[in-house]
Each structure stands twice: as C-alpha cells, then as structure tokens.
Amino acid sequence: MKKILIGGLSAIVFTAGVIYAADHIDAPAVTGTGNKSLGNDITDIYAFQSPADNSKMVFVLNTQGLMSPAASGTAVFPSNTMYEINIDNTGDNVEDLVIQALVQNGKLRVYGPVAVGTPGTTSMVRASGTSTEVAVTAYGASPSIGTSSNGTKVFAGPRDDPFFFDLTRFKEIIAGTQSGFRNPGVDAFAGTNVMSIVVEVPKSTLGSASTINVWGETKTK
Amino acid sequence: MIRFNKLTLLSLLSGALILGSCDKNDTPNDSFDTSGTYTQNDQMARPAINTVFVNAARKNEFNTTTPSTMNAAFNAQFQSVLTGFGYTSNALGMDKATFTNVLVTDVLNVKTSGKTTFFDGTNVLTGRDPGDDVIDTELLLIFGGGTGTSNPTLTKDNVNGNDKAFLTTFPYLAAPF
Numbered sequence: 001m002k003k004i005l006i007g008g009l010s011a012i013v014f015t016a017g018v019i020y021a022a023d024h025i026d027a028p029a030v031t032g033t034g035n036k037s038l039g040n041d042i043t044d045i046y047a048f049q050s051p052a053d054n055s056k057m058v059f060v061l062n063t064q065g066l067m068s069p070a071a072s073g074t075a076v077f078p079s080n081t082m083y084e085i086n087i088d089n090t091g092d093n094v095e096d097l098v099i100q101a102l103v104q105n106g107k108l109r110v111y112g113p114v115a116v117g118t119p120g121t122t123s124m125v126r127a128s129g130t131s132t133e134v135a136v137t138a139y140g141a142s143p144s145i146g147t148s149s150n151g152t153k154v155f156a157g158p159r160d161d162p163f164f165f166d167l168t169r170f171k172e173i174i175a176g177t178q179s180g181f182r183n184p185g186v187d188a189f190a191g192t193n194v195m196s197i198v199v200e201v202p203k204s205t206l207g208s209a210s211t212i213n214v215w216g217e218t219k220t221k
Numbered sequence: 222m223i224r225f226n227k228l229t230l231l232s233l234l235s236g237a238l239i240l241g242s243c244d245k246n247d248t249p250n251d252s253f254d255t256s257g258t259y260t261q262n263d264q265m266a267r268p269a270i271n272t273v274f275v276n277a278a279r280k281n282e283f284n285t286t287t288p289s290t291m292n293a294a295f296n297a298q299f300q301s302v303l304t305g306f307g308y309t310s311n312a313l314g315m316d317k318a319t320f321t322n323v324l325v326t327d328v329l330n331v332k333t334s335g336k337t338t339f340f341d342g343t344n345v346l347t348g349r350d351p352g353d354d355v356i357d358t359e360l361l362l363i364f365g366g367g368t369g370t371s372n373p374t375l376t377k378d379n380v381n382g383n384d385k386a387f388l389t390t391f392p393y394l395a396a397p398f
Contacts, residue, residue, distance in 0.1 A: 022355075026271045027263035029281045040262040047329055048337040048350040052390055057333070060351070060394065069398045082259040093289040093326055102253055109253050121261035121285050143392050155392035160385045162351040162394055163268070166378040173375070180374025190384040191398045198392040203333055211347075213328035215266035215288060219259035 022163045024065035030218070037220045039064055039078040043194050044163050045085075045216035050200055056151065057203050059085045059099060061216045062194040065161060072158045072193045073139040077103035082123060083197050084217045087113060089207035094119050097206065100126060101156070101197050108146065108156035108197065109133045113205045123219055151202050159196040161189045261285050266329040268355045273363075274299045274324065288328050299325045303363070311362045312369035313345070320362070351387055351394065356380075 022044045030037040043065035050056035061083050067075060077083075082102060086095035097113040102125070114129035134146025137157030146154040166185035172178040206212055264284045265271065275283045275298065286294050299321045308317055315323065330346045331337060337348025340358040349355065357377045364375040385395035 022268040023263075023265040023271055026265075026280055027284050028277070029284070030262045037262045042263045042265045044268060045265055045329065046349045046351050047331045048348045049335075050391075051393065057331070057337075058391075058393065060392075072397050088288075088328065093328055094287070102255070104253050107252075120287055123259045123261075124257070125255035125259075127255050139397060143396075145391055153391050158397040159392070159394035160383070160397050162383050162387065164354075164380050164383050165356045166380045170378065180372075181378045183379040185379035187380045187384055193397040196392070196394055198394065200391055206333060210333055212331050212333060213266075213288070214331050215264060215328050217261055218263045219261045221257040221259045 022065075022165070024163075037078075037081070037218075039076070039195070040081055040218035040220060041065065042216055042218055043161065045214070046162070047214045053200075055203055056200050057206060058198065058200045059214070059216075060162075061085060061101075061197045062159075062161065062163075063197075063218065064195045065163075065192070066189070067158070067161075067193040067195070069191070069193065075139075075158060075193075075195055077108075077136065077156060077195055077197075078220070079104045080220050082125070082219045082221075084123060084219060085199065086116075086215050086217060087206060088213040089209040091209070091211075091213070093213055098123070098126060099199055099201070101154075101199070103136060103156060106136050107133055108136055108154055110146075110152070110154045110197075110199055113201060121217075121219075150205070151200075152205075153198075153200040155196070155198040157196065158193045161192050161194045163189050165189065264327075266327045267324075268349075269359060270324060270327045273359075274302050283327075288326050291327060292322065292325050295325050296321055306363055308363065310367040312365055312367065313362065314367070315362075352382065354381055 024043045025031055027041050030040040041063055043062045046060040048058050050058050082100055085099040087097040088094055089096050095116045098116050099112040101110045109131055111126055111131045112129055114126040117124055117126055130148055132146045132148040132152045132154045134154050135144050137144045139158050143155055164187045167188035169181050271283050303317050310316055329349055332347040336344050338344050339349045339353040339355045361369055361376045364372040387393055
C-alpha cells in the first residue's frame with residue numbers, strides 16, 4: 001500500500017513539477033524576474049469571526065511569501081494592483097460582493113463590501129460605497145489601524161506568516177527519499193514574513209446568508 | 222507684519238495637510254487613482270489546492286478560472302490526482318467523485334454565525350482561522366482512508382501551530398520577524 005502511495009506521489013511530482021505550500025509561489029505568471037505583476041503572489045486567505053467582536057468578520061489576504069526579515073523593510077505593495085476579497089452570498093460560487101483594496105503612495109484604501117460590478121476576472125474600482133484608509137505600517141512599527149464609522153477596520157503591512165507546515169519533509173516524501181513525516185516536524189515558514197492586508201467588517205454588510213463563499217484575488221492594470 | 226501673515230498662512234496650510242492625512246476617512250478625497258480595468262493574476266481560497274491538484278502547465282489557468290467554472294475545467298485532473306494517491310474514501314465518507322466535487326470548486330465556506338474554523342474536531346469547513354492546522358486536516362482527508370487511520374505517517378506533519386502567538390486584537394497576525 002505504502003509503495004503504491006509513494007509511487008502515486010512521485011507521479012504527481014513528475015507532472016506537477018515543484019510542489020509548494022498553501023498557495024505560496026503557485027502563480028508562475030507573477031513570480032518571474034522583471035514581471036510587472038510581482039507582489040501579486042497570494043500565500044493565503046483567511047476568513048474568521050472576529051475574536052474581539054462576534055458581530056464582525058475578519059478577512060486576511062497575504063502575499064509575497066517566504067520574505068526574510070532583511071527583505072521585509074523594503075517590501076512594498078505594488079501601486080498597480082487591486083487586492084480583492086470575493087464574497088458569494090447566494091450559493092452559486094459567483095461573487096455578489098467585493099472588498100477592494102488599493103495601496104498608493106504609502107496608503108491603503110479599502111472599498112466595500114460593495115455590490116460587484118461585473119463578476120469575473122476583470123474589475124473596475126467600485127468607488128460608490130464606504131471606504132476606509134490608513135497609512136501602510138512600516139516594518140518594525142506598531143500597527144496603524146484605519147477605522148470607519150460603521151466599525152470597519154483596515155490594516156496593511158508586513159506580518160509574520162501565520163502559515164505553518166513541514167514543507168521540507170513533504171517535498172522529500174514527494175521525491176521518494178522519505179516515507180513519512182518526522183516528529184516533531186519543522187515549520188518551513190518559521191521566521192518568515194508576508195505582506196498582509198487585514199479587513200474587519202460588520203457581518204451585517206455581508207448579507208443574510210448563513211454561509212458565504214469567499215476567495216481572494218490579485219489583479220493588475 | 223507681512224512676515225507674520227506668511228507664517229500664519231503656512232501654519233494654517235500645514236494644519237490642513239495634517240487633517241487631510243488623518244487615518245479616519247469615510248468620504249475620501251481623490252488622492253487615489255481609481256481609474257482603469259484590473260485583470261486577474263492570482264486567486265486562492267482553500268490552502269494547497271492549486272499546489273497539490275493542479276499541474277505546473279495549468280497553474281496560471283487555475284488562477285484565472287472563476288470558481289463557478291472550475292468543476293467543468295478541472296474535475297478530471299483532480300480525480301486523477303486522487304487516483305494517484307490511492308484514494309478510495311475519507312473520514313467524511315466521501316467517495317472519489319464526491320470528494321473531487323468538494324475540492325475542485327476552490328472557495329472557502331464561511332459561516333456567518335458561530336465558530337469559524339477549517340476543522341476543529343467538530344465543525345468542518347466553517348471558515349479558516351489563522352490557528353487552524355489546515356495541512357493536517359487536508360492530509361487526513363486525502364490519506365487517512367475511511368476511518369482516518371490509514372497511512373499514519375502521512376496524515377499529520379507534526380507542526381501543530383504557528384511560530385508566533387497571534388494577537389487577541391486587530392490585526393490579529395503577529396508582528397513580523
């Protein structure tokens with residue numbers, strides 16, 4: 001059984017090439033040298049009830065994974081990029097609401113949640129609704145938090161990568177040089193940072209569905 | 222007197238600039254360029270789905286396929302990867318076709334009331350909290366078989382938490398290293 005399994009894993013590595021984690025470096029189109037969309041590589045998205053307030057929902061969109069502390073001081077959010085949280089509240093996996101974030105001249109501006117314009121892979125800024133702004137938090141500084149009168153909070157800046165995984169061992173298993181995980185495992189993301197955008201909104205802005213479907217996107221112009 | 226007036230004017234101007242850059246802003250000024258059409262580069266919902274189930278040649282395609290059309294475009298590929306893993310069933314009682322249907326539409330299901338977690342032993346796919354051990358959940362569902370006890374050395378990576386404590390207040394993520 002194990003042999004069959006490892007054979008299967010090896011077959012995957014043969015077809016999939018380099019296997020990475022969560023979604024770190026899983027967008028070949030935006031990770032090449034000189035690419036105009038550098039900084040668009042999403043590492044993870046999180047959606048959870050605010051630990052501080054049950055009436056709020058938190059969305060985290062992390063990009064630019066495996067950043068060293070040395071690189072974190074000069075990392076920036078590209079100004080040609082839209083960071084978009086997509087929310088389906090009708091169960092058809094098509095976005096009904098979007099939260100759009102732009103970073104320009106050292107400032108984050110977050111629109112929404114606002115009704116989507118045209119769903120899909122191209123977007124224009126939905127500037128009609130509420131927006132919230134804050135200065136991007138510099139590396140090493142305490143977090144700057146933007147607020148709106150409806151209780152929305154926003155943040156942008158480098159943070160510790162919250163993702164954890166023994167990626168190194170996983171790759172060895174995939175390559176067939178190890179047969180299983182080690183104990184204790186070693187977190188390949190320990191000591192690395194990401195560029196984070198965090199948005200907390202009142203749940204009342206998400207519609208009335210008991211379950212919403214959420215995904216994150218990066219887009220450039 | 223003229224100099225005094227100039228200084229007064231300057232201090233008024235700088236005061237206005239400080240007010241203009243205040244963090245709180247419900248009716249923003251137009252300092253942002255909001256023109257133009259943005260085109261998608263990357264997309265993600267559940268962790269490691271593109272990583273594990275999509276081959277290198279189609280990763281960009283997956284990143285620009287809308288979730289409502291992922292099933293049609295990628296169902297066969299996901300099933301073939303599960304076949305390669307020797308998959309037959311998992312602890313949720315899903316056969317290969319059923320599990321594929323759950324995985325291939327890459328959205329994060331999030332409950333709007335109550336506990337939000339990828340999996341906490343009770344709640345399944347009600348959100349994703351930064352502290353959730355999402356990799357162990359996925360390994361268990363892919364390799365653990367119908368009782369969750371198959372392939373015990375492949376169903377958890379023994380990294381059980383983040384290397385820094387999360388904050389209890391916004392923005393919740395720990396300060397960078």
